[in-house]
Amino acid sequence: MKVKFFAYIRDKEYAGCKETIxxxxxxxRQLGEQLSRQYGERFRKLYFSPxxxxxxxxxxxxVNGRRAEFLDxxxxxxxxxxxxxxxxxxxGG
Amino acid sequence: MxxxxxxxxxxxxxxxxxxxxEPLNMKNAEGFVGARGLGTKYFCDEVDPKVxxxxxxxxxxxMTGPLTGTCATSSGRYxxxxxxxxxxxxxxANSGGHFGPELKYAGYDGxxxxxASDEPVYLYISDDVVELRDASHLWGKDVYETTDLxxxxxGENFRIACISAAAENGxxxxxxxxxxxxxxxxxxxxxxxxxxxxxxxxxxGTGSITVxxxxxxxxxxxxxxxxxxxxxxxxAGLSAYGTMILVNIVNAVGGxxxxxxxxxxxxxxADQISGEELAAKHLLKNKxxxxxxxxxxxxxxxxxxxxKSRGEGxxxxxxxxxxxxxxxxxxGAVCKANFLCNQYGIDPxxxxxxxxxxxxxxxxGYLPEEDIGFPLRFGDAEAMVRACEMTCKCxxxxxxxxxxxxRMAEKYGHPExxxxxxxxxxxxxxxxxxxxxxxxxxxxxxxxxxxxGYMISPEVLGxxxxxxPLVTEGKPAxxxxxxxxxxxxxxxxxxxxxxxxxxxxxxxGMYREAVGSDESDEEILLKGERIWNLEKQFNIAxxxxxxxxxxxxxxxxxxxxxxxxxxxxxxxxxxxxxxxxGWNEEGIPTEEKLTELSLN
Numbered sequence: 001m002k003v004k005f006f007a008y009i010r011d012k013e014y015a016g017c018k019e020t021i022x023x024x025x026x027x028x029r030q031l032g033e034q035l036s037r038q039y040g041e042r043f044r045k046l047y048f049s050p051x052x053x054x055x056x057x058x059x060x061x062x063v064n065g066r067r068a069e070f071l072d073x074x075x076x077x078x079x080x081x082x083x084x085x086x087x088x089x090x091x092g093g
Numbered sequence: 094m095x096x097x098x099x100x101x102x103x104x105x106x107x108x109x110x111x112x113x114x115e116p117l118n119m120k121n122a123e124g125f126v127g128a129r130g131l132g133t134k135y136f137c138d139e140v141d142p143k144v145x146x147x148x149x150x151x152x153x154x155x156m157t158g159p160l161t162g163t164c165a166t167s168s169g170r171y172x173x174x175x176x177x178x179x180x181x182x183x184x185x186a187n188s189g190g191h192f193g194p195e196l197k198y199a200g201y202d203g204x205x206x207x208x209a210s211d212e213p214v215y216l217y218i219s220d221d222v223v224e225l226r227d228a229s230h231l232w233g234k235d236v237y238e239t240t241d242l243x244x245x246x247x248g249e250n251f252r253i254a255c256i257s258a259a260a261e262n263g264x265x266x267x268x269x270x271x272x273x274x275x276x277x278x279x280x281x282x283x284x285x286x287x288x289x290x291x292x293x294x295x296x297x298g299t300g301s302i303t304v305x306x307x308x309x310x311x312x313x314x315x316x317x318x319x320x321x322x323x324x325x326x327x328x329a330g331l332s333a334y335g336t337m338i339l340v341n342i343v344n345a346v347g348g349x350x351x352x353x354x355x356x357x358x359x360x361x362x363a364d365q366i367s368g369e370e371l372a373a374k375h376l377l378k379n380k381x382x383x384x385x386x387x388x389x390x391x392x393x394x395x396x397x398x399x400x401k402s403r404g405e406g407x408x409x410x411x412x413x414x415x416x417x418x419x420x421x422x423x424x425g426a427v428c429k430a431n432f433l434c435n436q437y438g439i440d441p442x443x444x445x446x447x448x449x450x451x452x453x454x455x456x457x458g459y460l461p462e463e464d465i466g467f468p469l470r471f472g473d474a475e476a477m478v479r480a481c482e483m484t485c486k487c488x489x490x491x492x493x494x495x496x497x498x499x500r501m502a503e504k505y506g507h508p509e510x511x512x513x514x515x516x517x518x519x520x521x522x523x524x525x526x527x528x529x530x531x532x533x534x535x536x537x538x539x540x541x542x543x544x545x546g547y548m549i550s551p552e553v554l555g556x557x558x559x560x561x562p563l564v565t566e567g568k569p570a571x572x573x574x575x576x577x578x579x580x581x582x583x584x585x586x587x588x589x590x591x592x593x594x595x596x597x598x599x600x601x602g603m604y605r606e607a608v609g610s611d612e613s614d615e616e617i618l619l620k621g622e623r624i625w626n627l628e629k630q631f632n633i634a635x636x637x638x639x640x641x642x643x644x645x646x647x648x649x650x651x652x653x654x655x656x657x658x659x660x661x662x663x664x665x666x667x668x669x670x671x672x673x674x675g676w677n678e679e680g681i682p683t684e685e686k687l688t689e690l691s692l693n
Binding site: 006007008010018058060062064065066067069070085087088089090091092093 | 326327410543
């Protein structure tokens with residue numbers, strides 16, 4: 001599946017790229033684990049809450065444009081056709 | 094006075110050229126706080142709701158709030174209030190920068206302009222010296238020229254709020270620009286200023302503002318600043334990327350209208366007009382308003398090419414209106430059009446949406462090329478900038494576009510293609526993909542507007558709670574709360590952006606210690622509800638049309654994206670909203686509600 005990064009998550013301290021392709025992730029929890037192994041501890045702290053049972057407070061995770069909290073959270077199932085988008089908490093207007 | 098207010102306002106009769114200094118109505122200040130609320134209260138007490146907005150009988154009020162110019166965070170705000178020539182509603186436009194604080198340092202909470210001058214004038218204020226001066230040498234000048242000339246004439250340390258030639262020549266969405274780049278932008282407050290032949294206000298003050306309980310006030314302010322600094326949005330996010338950071342996430346949820354909303358709300362090349370792109374390629378530096386700890390402002394430059402230019406912004410709304418809404422993904426063109434709007438003092442939201450509407454009219458064959466003078470197609474960056482420039486300069490077809498999208502589309506027989514509410518253009522979020530923002534547009538007291546109850550915050554950004562954008566449940570009650578809190582925030586004189594990080598507790602805390610009140614948070618929030626209902630009463634008396642949305646949002650389903658197949662469920666939302674407000678089914682405040690709010 002395709003994973004896209006936005007704002008400072010594109011910086012080298014996190015993903016260091018605009019997007020990547022991942023494989024063999026059945027759900028958003030596995031995706032977070034895989035990306036954390038790839039990008040390091042700073043990414044893990046952003047993606048997961050301190051106890052690892054939820055998303056971190058400063059990340060927005062969308063699956064095909066739908067916020068993960070309105071799907072099944074970390075248990076949201078993924079297929080290879082899905083696009084996952086990762087934003088830090090942002091605002092404007 | 095020792096309560097956040099200076100205790101005085103100026104009343105300026107532009108016809109007789111008399112200037113009076115009169116005491117601030119403290120009873121009204123207590124009930125309606127300041128800025129937007131207090132300005133509206135003065136206006137409603139003094140002006141017939143049926144007044145022709147372009148006539149001398151329409152008044153123009155500048156009003157600050159009790160926190161304006163204090164150490165409260167982001168407290169550079171003032172409001173300009175008049176009946177809007179674009180919408181016919183009450184108009185209240187809010188601006189930052191340094192003008193509002195300077196007015197208070199000169200010793201005035203506000204200025205009421207009455208009648209109209211026969212010749213161009215500007216108001217000179219240097220503490221107690223207040224004079225109307227000839228402005229015939231400034232008439233026809235743009236915002237930058239006018240500001241520079243007045244700074245040469247009055248002094249470099251004067252703060253200038255002014256209009257440009259667009260406002261002088263009948264453009265219905267001209268704003269008032271202060272400090273060159275900060276705008277009381279929406280609803281044509283600059284247009285009203287133009288009808289009065291009032292070119293500018295130049296102010297310098299050497300006084301100070303005192304508050305009721307200084308130690309407690311200072312603590313509240315510092316606590317609020319700490320909270321904002323620790324919040325990921327107000328501490329680092331807005332400063333790093335500005336408001337344009339929203340382009341990608343709003344597009345991702347399928348809520349970024351494309352081609353006047355006719356092509357859905359997913360823009361394939363959104364990343365090319367995003368905050369990330371602006372920061373990487375064109376950002377020169379950040380810029381903050383008075384006392385702001387956030388610093389969302391941008392100074393940007395397009396260094397070469399057809400759109401070579403430099404200025405402040407663009408903000409997200411303008412980035413979208415000149416970008417996705419016109420099918421344009423050239424960030425240089427978007428910046429150029431935005432800078433033109435600043436220079437010529439017009440609202441970039443209404444401008445971009447009006448160009449997008451003209452593009453749709455043209456592509457559907459309703460608007461002949463000979464009327465425009467050139468083909469105006471979606472995606473044509475050069476044509477978009479050309480259309481913007483001719484409107485800024487009131488040239489050719491620009492005079493028609495200067496009436497806004499509704500009047501233009503109506504002239505060509507298709508008002509349904511105007512993406513406006515109460516004749517003011519809706520901003521950068523599709524009410525089909527984000528249900529609550531559709532309700533917000535429909536019920537906004539100044540027509541299509543996002544900053545009267547910013548539902549994007551919970552529905553897209555998850556601040557302060559997460560609401561599913563696709564459903565209607567919970568939206569009306571949340572919107573009512575947001576509208577009341579926004580009215581309160583706007584009226585205190587601090588920036589709405591603070592509410593991404595702080596809420597009622599902090600705002601009420603600063604207000605209470607500044608004015609010396611012992612009211613509870615809830616009693617202070619009730620002032621916001623009172624202001625909202627006062628605005629609504631004015632609009633009803635003015636005969637403003639009912640709360641609704643353009644047919645496109647109610648009947649045309651979104652073709653793609655996460656909200657595919659959706660329209661806005663407005664009538665379900667409205668019924669619940671009116672009930673939450675304590676209004677009847679027609680959307681009219683009941684006697685019980687008006688009594689509760691001391692409005693009858």
